[in-house]
Amino acid sequence: MTAVQAVLLVLVGVAGTLVALARDPLRQTILAGIYGLTLALLFFALQAPDVALSQIVVGGVALPAMLLLALAEVRAREQKGDDE
Amino acid sequence: MTLLAYGVAAWLFLAGLVGIVRSRNLIGVVICLSVVQSSTYVLLLAIGYRSGAKAPIFADIPSGTPVVTLTDVVVEATVTAVLLALAVQAHKRFGTLDPDRMGVMRG
């Protein structure tokens, strides 16, 4: 069990670093989704299935969806600005 | 194991901060802030972990920290939405998401 937790902790650390260091917001959004799912696995291994459950949905669906929609909104506005 | 668990929490906090400082995009700042926030989840759950215990179902003894984390995960999602809405609003006003160029391009 300890080995699983150790591996997941390292995985979360690496994934979090990748999210923070990525430059392109779209890439960051995809990485943030993956990072959220590794967090959920870690929570599961840390005796917190309740937290893992909400993390799966928030990290895997809700947050990326909001981020993608915000990026789409900004991109649509930029294209509109270019047309004029 | 103690070192690793708390170390990862501290690392995530600092990595997120580095991301915020380096970022040239407000949406990137919001994403990095969520990394900073998730470090607190790792810390809280690492503190509350009890080796040998079962998951807190059927009246096994929980530590209490999952409860704090549980609500915070959902709260984080909605608070992030507010920040994203602010970022979109800032883009509308300044025509850019780069925090460095915002004050200049007022108009």
Add this chain to the structure above:
Amino acid sequence: MSRSARLIVFAAGAVGLAALMAWGFAGLPDFGGYTGRYGRIVAQIAGPDRAATNTVTFTAFDVRAVDTLVEEFIVFAAAIAAVALLRHQRGEPERAEHPDDVLRPRTSPALMVVGAALAGPTTVIALNVIAHGALTPGGGFQGGVVLAATAVVIVAAGARVRLPPDEPPRFAEFIHGLGAAGFVLLGLAGLVFAGAFLNTTWAGHGTTGALLSGGAIPLLNVATGLEVAGAIIVILAEFLEQNMLVVEEPES
């Protein structure tokens, strides 16, 4: 301040912060060696007194119910804030003319099939998670986000959605408010029937393991589930500038 100067200032601060964190974390209990009494006390009341088998939900909706009420209102207020900010933008003429042009989903047939297949099961899972909050891992917060994810699945599947021109109250907003108000009303019911705000014992205990057990905890979970699902759907819908809950037949 220039970028490099900012990075130097940050580096100095980060070193200090890291030192402080190392100092603070050194005083924490060893990993796996948590010995607090909180959990033991909670476990003593959860099973025998309230017939709730999931001690996490029990703590959230009984022992710390007022705290959860405040968390729920953060969600409530955050959703309203996001909507207010986004709606402020939409009110401006550049966007209001063609609400149908915005972000119209162009969906591949594969996505439509998968989405259509997933929508039903996801809804059932969401309701299941909410309903069994007092028994197994889950509850209003988790089930609520799953329910909101169902809405995402439906939209991702390309269900054509229509933006009704200013027709308050929209369904998701109604759900959103109903959940928040329901939590408070259930708390007041505790005050009236059991003598303390958010006391959950007034609803009876039920049998341990039965669907309706744990006093008012299942009801509070339903309220929270509606609140959270409503909040996230309202936010996403506002980002989409569409009302996801008015689903039309796909136009061919």
